[in-house]
Amino acid sequence: MSDPSRVYDVVVIGAGPAGENLAERTSAAGLTSVIVENELLGGECSFWACEPSKALLRPVVARADARRVPGLRRSVEGSLDIPAVFAHRDKMAAYWQDADQVDWLNSVSVDLVRGHGRLDGPRQVVANTQDGETVRLTARHAVGVSTGTVTAIPDLPGLDKVRPWTNREATAARRVPGRLAVVGGGVVAVEMATAWQALGSQVTMLVRGSRGLLNRMEPFAGELVADALRDAGVDVRFATSVTEVAREDGVDSPVHITMANGDSMVADEILFATGRSPHTADIGLETVGLVPGDWLTVDDTYRVTAVADGWLYAVGDVNHRALMTHQGKYQGRIAGAVIGARANGEPLDDSRWGPHAATADSDAVPQVVFTDPDVASVGLTTQEAERTGRRVDVVDYDIGRLAGAAQYADGYRGKARVLIDLDRGTVVGVTFVGPGVQELLYSATVLITSEAPLERLWHAVPAFPTISEVWLRILETYRDRAGQVE
Structure with a gap:
């Protein structure tokens, strides 16, 4: 980097999926864009979260599915091939190299500065590069913050000396711990x-609350997952708070864990999966009147509401709207289109489901939990509908009753829940739990975003025998319960 000062239309801090999409969309709108990243392009998702975690989980779930198919059980007895699983994980994490991401960035005409980016006043970003240089970047139109989140580690005595696992260590570990808390x-x-x-691993789950697992989803989702984990041999303990951890003989010795109820246990590694905090402590928020370490509150065009003149945007986990990769990418696409339209003097269409509106953040956020069984949800839960005053009818169906489910797995266990808006006659929330249900989620998302009336759905005929026939059974359940005749 020979030029210490550069001017672009758009400067993006953070090259995770949300930041990459934001930069690509502004470039596609004819704007000059640069992205600043201190780690690997692709961010947490590509290297320490989505990709490596699903690579670890895929053989686990595939084996579980195979064991439920008559004629296959004997073929999949025995343990997993650990070196092969790790090799697949390494491949899916691109061996923690980002050359392909750099090539992609070049292909969409977005510049890259490798270094730590910090705001330095309105429309100003200072990047301390990995070569020891300081580069000042000025944005004509917008600065986008896409720095994501970090693991929220509790303040516990002795934790700093224990070197606990976070999602990064859990997805990149080179050996299997005998005991994992x-x-x-x-x-x-x-x-x-x-x-x-x-x-x-011999796994013990220590869950502080008593409401169960996955407590932001429908309760039956966490219940079915907890049952499956216990059946697999996991010790799941609720209402259990960790108060102290210690390794008595250095970082390679066992972890001694003390709980609030007086119980104690020993593990070889301890993973803290206790939520996420915004990665904003050292990005110069104080130079534009914001508080370092805070979430960045945005409007529905992803402008940071507390900054005057509307030049600062925040997409992805850092705005705390929907902490999922695909939703961050969606936000990057919307914000990029917004910035492009504003820069080019074009009118915005921020109507519901318009190209410049963030409607999906509130009404149609899809999520998959890649456990055995799968959990897939989109839209409202029953609790959210009650809290927001939406009048909904809750329709449940036992997925195991389907012929397609019986074909998929012997002894299939699963459940579907669909929330129907009584005032509008549309689907506003869906939760599926069961093997293979993740592939049903996009159809549910389309139903919610298209606001298709129930009368129309009778003409969407599911193939037999597939699990997607659950949609017909839900409609029949709703009709029969309401005493209607179709």
């Missing part, structure tokens, strides 16, 4: 408990 009950906790138990 997982602190937390959310998505990362249940996925990593599923993976490492199947890989050979």
Whole structure:
């Protein structure tokens, strides 16, 4: 980097999926864009979360599915091939190299500065490069913050000396710990408990709350996952708070864990999956009147509401709207289109489901939990509908009753829940739990975003025998319960 000062239309801090999409969309709108990244392009998802975690989970779930198919059980007895699983994980994480991502960035005409980017006043970003240089970047139109999140580590005595696992260590580990303690009950906790138990660890889950696992989803989702984890050999403990951890003989010695109820246990590694914090402590927020370490609150065009003149945008996990990779990419696409339209003097269409509106963040956020069984959800849960005053009818169906489910797995266990808006006659929330249901999620997302009336759905005929026939059974259940005749 020979030029210490550069001017672009758009400067993006953070090259995770959300930042990459934001930069690509502004470039596609004819704007000059640069992205600043201090680690690997592709961010947490590509190297320490989505890609490596699903690579660890895929053989686990595939084996579980095969064991439920008559004629295959004997073929999949025995333990997993650990070196092969790790090799697949390494491949899917691109061996922690980002050359392909750099090539892609070049292909969409977005410049890259490798270094730590910090705001330095309105429309100003200072990047301390990995070569020891300081580069000042000025944005004519917008600065986008896409720095994501970090693991929220609790303040516990002795934790700094223990070197606990976070999602990064859990997805990149080179060996299987004999005993693994997982602190937390959310998505990362249940996925990593599923993976490492199947890989050979004796897993104990320590869940602070008593409401169960996955407590932001429908309760039956966490219940079915907890049952499956216990059946697999995981020790799941609720209402259990960790108060102290210690390694008595250095970082390679066992972890001694003390709980608030007086219980104690010993593990070889301890994973904290206790939520996420915004990665904003050292990006110069104070230079534009914001508080370092805070989430960045945005409007529905992803402008940071507390910054005057509307030049600062925040996409992805850092705005705390929907902490999922695909949703961050969606936000990057919307914000990029917004910035492009504003820069080019074009009118915005921020109507519901318009190209410049973030409607999906509130009404149609899809999520998959890659456990055995799968959990897939989109839209409202029953609790959210009650809290927001939406009048909904809740329709449940036992997926195991389907012919397609019986074909998929012997003894299939699963459940579907669909929320129907009574005032509009549309689907506003869906949750599926069961083997293979992740592939049903896009159809549910389309139903919600298209606001298709129930009368129309009778003409969407599911193929027999597939699990997608659940849609017909849900419609029949709703009709019969309401005493209607079609």
